[in-house]
Amino acid sequence: MSRPQRRDGVVGNTFEIPSRGMFLKPKSEIIILHYVNFDLTQIFIEMEYTELINARESIRNYDPTRKVPQDKLDRILNAGRIAPSACNYQPWKFLVVSSGTMLEKVSSSYPREWFKDAPHILIIVGFKDLAWKRKYDGYNSIETDIAIAMTHMILAAENEGIGTCWIEAYDPAVLRNVLNLIDNQVVYGITPLGYPKPGFKKSLVKNRKSLEEIVEYL
Secondary structure: OOOOOOOOEEEOOEEEEOOOOEEEOOHHHOOEEEEEOOOOOOEEEEOOHHHHHHHOOOOOOOOOOOOOOHHHHHHHHHHHHOOOOHHHOOOEEEEEEOOHHHHHHHHOOOOOHHHHOOOEEEEEEEEHHHOOEOOOOOOEOHHHHHHHHHHHHHHHHHHOOOEOOOEOOOOHHHHHHHHOOOOOEEEEEEEEEEOOOOOOOOOOOOOOOOHHHHOOOO
16 A cells, blocks of 8 residues: 555644644644544654654653553553664563552652652663673673663653653662562663643753764764
8 A cells, every 4th residue: 555645734833634623733843743544544643853852851740640541651662662672682671550559659769749640650670681791891781771772762752742750769679679579670760651730841951061072073
């Protein structure tokens, strides 16, 4: 089947699909309408990558009453599943904490009031003994592998309009006890997943070093 043609029109500050009457924000507001299939039963939306990485920021504001739909969670988790890892060993497991009892227990590892509001917490558990090791010096790739997977998922979450905040300042002993981890399992990163409370606005400010400060051409 050939790729369907783009069928969008601009109405004021929105994009319109005339036959369905559905409206989306324009490119200047990050969301871009791309293609719909022939029977118009689905709409495919994606951010332009440079806009996505500039829009993403750590969110410390969550609406505890608003769960993330399962289809969005699945797409976020799949982004982690397809992340590259050294020798493709994939030495990880993704835990999604959503029940009230477990959220209370897990949030005790990072006692911040805003963190307690998160409707979901994503935890990446790594298997250090299953990760690739460099033969020259024994370097273990586990933290690099986990960082790549986490990056995939937080960017996928941003693409879905879901807030994240990559956290490392948790108490690992608390998490180990709460999650009943075995010896070869180590938590390497956690993030809340959820929607901000009504009225929340991003800062959209990136305080980063300039390219001149961090790049050297050899």
